[in-house]
Amino acid sequence: AQSVTQLDSQVPVFEEAPVELRCNYSSSVSVYLFWYVQYPNQGLQLLLKYLSGSTLVKGINGFEAEFNKSQTSFHLRKPSVHISDTAEYFCAVVAGTASKLTFGTGTRLQVTL
Amino acid sequence: ETGVTQSPTHLIKTRGQQVTLRCSSQSGHNTVSWYQQALGQGPQFIFQYYREEENGRGNFPPRFSGLQFPNYSSELNVNALELDDSALYLCASSVSGSGETQYFGPGTRLLVL
Numbered sequence: 644a645q646s647v648t649q650l651d652s653q654v655p656v657f658e659e660a661p662v663e664l665r666c667n668y669s670s671s672v673s674v675y676l677f678w679y680v681q682y683p684n685q686g687l688q689l690l691l692k693y694l695s696g697s698t699l700v701k702g703i704n705g706f707e708a709e710f711n712k713s714q715t716s717f718h719l720r721k722p723s724v725h726i727s728d729t730a731e732y733f734c735a736v737v738a739g740t741a742s743k744l745t746f747g748t749g750t751r752l753q754v755t756l
Numbered sequence: 757e758t759g760v761t762q763s764p765t766h767l768i769k770t771r772g773q774q775v776t777l778r779c780s781s782q783s784g785h786n787t788v789s790w791y792q793q794a795l796g797q798g799p800q801f802i803f804q805y806y807r808e809e810e811n812g813r814g815n816f817p818p819r820f821s822g823l824q825f826p827n828y829s830s831e832l833n834v835n836a837l838e839l840d841d842s843a844l845y846l847c848a849s850s851v852s853g854s855g856e857t858q859y860f861g862p863g864t865r866l867l868v869l
Contacts, residue, residue: 735798742811
């Protein structure tokens with residue numbers, strides 16, 4: 644079975660500062676990896692995904708993530724955050740031929756002035 | 757292109773009652789997945805439907821059931837509601853296949869009293 648760990652439940656950061664949200668996964672088979680963002684009282688919006696190929700993936704809103712197979716990680720980064728980036732961020736994995744998403748518990752990104 | 761829609765947006769029920777939640781998938785998508793998101797948690801996979809057949813189920817009891825219709829819209833039914841069923845229920849649609857991106861609706865927030 645696969646699992647996803649997001650070690651940081653909350654990450655406070657000042658506007659225009661860089662940020663990294665950490666995600667580690669566990670799976671005995673090959674995986675596809677996703678980051679979703681959830682704004683208050685809304686559903687999930689896809690930020691980016693890794694299926695294959697280049698390990699550095701660029702997504703919407705200036706976010707990027709790097710797949711590291713040896714460290715089983717898929718950390719999300721942004722060089723300069725905005726107040727509007729305040730939201731809950733979820734890392735998710737699809738393992739092997741399965742089609743269900745397995746989510747982490749989420750990281751609350753709080754951007755302040 | 758119409759995205760994933762869900763109805764109703766909010767719902768209040770009492771323990772022991774039954775509830776039906778509805779989801780319209782994105783145009784061109786033939787697969788619908790349902791997730792339960794408890795407060796402060798990541799979404800948990802309930803089940804998935806592909807071409808009107810159940811195509812995978814998470815760790816939820818049989819009182820959680822579903823349907824998918826020929827137009828690929830879907831229903832989630834929950835019988836004998838319990839207080840712990842209070843959560844945000846998310847529907848996601850996708851084109852079939854492992855690794856395909858799942859697009860989420862805004863969710864239905866269910867409160868069981």
